[in-house]
Amino acid sequence: MKNIFTGRDIVSDKGYITKRNIIEKSLQLFSVKGYYNTSISDILAATNLTKGGLYGHFASKADIWQAVYDEAVCIWRERVFSGVRDRTDPMIRITKFIENDLRNYLGADVFEGGCFFLNMLVELSGQSDPMSKQILRGFVRISKLIQAWLDQAADQGLLKPGLNHKEIANFIVISLNGAAALYTSTRDDTIVDQTIEQLGFYVRQLKA
Amino acid sequence: MKNIFTGRDIVSDKGYITKRNIIEKSLQLFSVKGYYNTSISDILAATNLTKGGLYGHFASKADIWQAVYDEAVCIWRERVFSGVRDRTDPMIRITKFIENDLRNYLGADVFEGGCFFLNMLVELSGQSDPMSKQILRGFVRISKLIQAWLDQAADQGLLKPGLNHKEIANFIVISLNGAAALYTSTRDDTIVDQTIEQLGFYVRQLKA
Known part of the structure; x- marks a missing residue:
């Protein structure tokens, strides 16, 4: 039927x-x-x-986790890439990505327990190698995307010379994870606002 | 006897x-x-x-946790305040504190599972209010200390005018927690090095 x-x-x-x-x-x-x-x-x-x-x-429970991880990635992508990829200025793309992640994903309480990825990374580290590595690979992919945007910006002459793009991209991912840890435990919107403000300041200092 | x-x-x-x-x-x-x-x-x-x-x-297990928390705070303090409080320049104090936290505490693998405070904050949020609040109060104390150092620096004319010291102090605490999350799962020293480098860059941009 x-x-x-x-x-x-x-x-x-x-x-x-x-x-x-x-x-x-x-x-x-x-x-x-x-x-x-x-x-x-x-x-x-x-x-x-x-x-x-x-x-x-x-x-098994591990099988459910795999499906849950894929679903969480889909939800996250939808939130953070909205209005990002079509920006021609790569630095505006980075700023928009940071704002989307903090305001429309983390601060929008999409998951009851805060950021699924950060929570799982912290819990599973040292306990389940395959699962924590899967999450890490996700973070590396995000960092590489930001790095590619920085490379583009440098090619367009938008950045100060001599910057380490990989390091900067990693630092952005690190700060977003720190904000996730603090926001989850406080549900205080000022964590979101302050991180957008200060990461925005940091990104502006990279510009030529 | x-x-x-x-x-x-x-x-x-x-x-x-x-x-x-x-x-x-x-x-x-x-x-x-x-x-x-x-x-x-x-x-x-x-x-x-x-x-x-x-x-x-x-x-009870909760009782053991209390004693463990106090012990973890003692170990952390000893590591991060070494050679910090005697610096007269408050901006050097902040830089030294960041380096100590990342290199001599986090990167020194003092605790097998990484940063005790970050791990507990993430796990206990939404599950045990008194315990996660206790850890948060610790983070607020650290942030307030950094803020006091920034206030001092501003009084000495070392900072750009119009900066939000509370927000900056919170952002430093946020980034340190993000580094803890990523380092714990990778045990990759470049996380430590890159965060010292980029937080150092960020702090230098605050200077007059």
């Missing part, structure tokens, strides 16, 4: 909805309670599923 | 040593595994104590 609107099979539609529900509920649980401290029972309680219903979709 | 060197009672000396051992082992466990994920059994295994032996010194 097919859904008359989507043309998709109704059984698989139902499966899709259940799977989405598991991912969304687990994302919030992991972000608030942490990975180790979230039990399968917590996920069952949040999703109203039986063990059989859950394990029909995911083989 | 008294210890002939210390003049202290031998029984209480032994109690003191046991208590120190519990604090030191728990500090490493909490820093690596987190608070919730460290069980009383883990602490018993690390200290070679029986339940009775442990509970003779501490009433």
Whole structure:
């Protein structure tokens, strides 16, 4: 039997909805309670599923985490790249990216427990190498993107000469993570405002 | 019976040593595994104590955490204030404090699991209000100290006019926490070097 609107099979539609529900509920649980401290029972309680219903979709908690990580990346990207890539001035792109990350992602309380990536990185470091490395690779990718924008800006003569672009890009990622740690524990918007202001000041000092 | 060197009672000396051992082992466990994920059994295994032996010194895991927190603060202070307070130039004091924190505390791997305070703040936020607030109060104290140094620097005419000292002090604390998050998961010394370099650049831009 097919859904008359989507043309998709109704059984698989139902499966899709259940799977989405598991991912969304687990994302919030992991972000608030942490990975180790979230039990399968917590996920069952949040999703109203039986063990059989859950394990029909995911083989393990680690499997759920993978799907949750991918979902968190999607949500983050949508928030931070909005109105960024179409800016022609690479320095405005960097400033806009910083503002989006702090105001529209972190400060918008997208995840109940704050920044999913920072929380997971801190919890899983030294405990799960594959999972913490996956998050680190994400941070490296962001840093490399900012670095590419800085390279572009230098090519256009917008930057002071002799700057270390890799180091600057890493420092921006580091500061954004520090803001995530402090904001999550305070939910104080001044953390967001002050970091936008001071990172903005820092970025302006790089300009020629 | 008294210890002939210390003049202290031998029984209480032994109690003191046991208590120190519990604090030191728990500090490493909490820093690596987190608070919730460290069980009383883990602490018993690390200290070679029986339940009775442990509970003779501490009433609960939360009690151990309090002692561990105080110990972590002592260790941190010793590392970061070395050669700082005697500097007459407040801007050199700030730079030295940043370097000490990153190189002699964070980068020196004082705690197996990285920065105890950042790890605990991230884990306990949204889960234990009293404990996460205690750590936040510590960060506020550090920020206020840096702010006082900035105020002094401004009084001496060393800073650009019109700077927001509170915001700058908070941004320094935020960046140090971000470096802690990234360093812990990578143990890559370039995180330490790059943050010293870029926070140094940032601080120099504040000068008149």
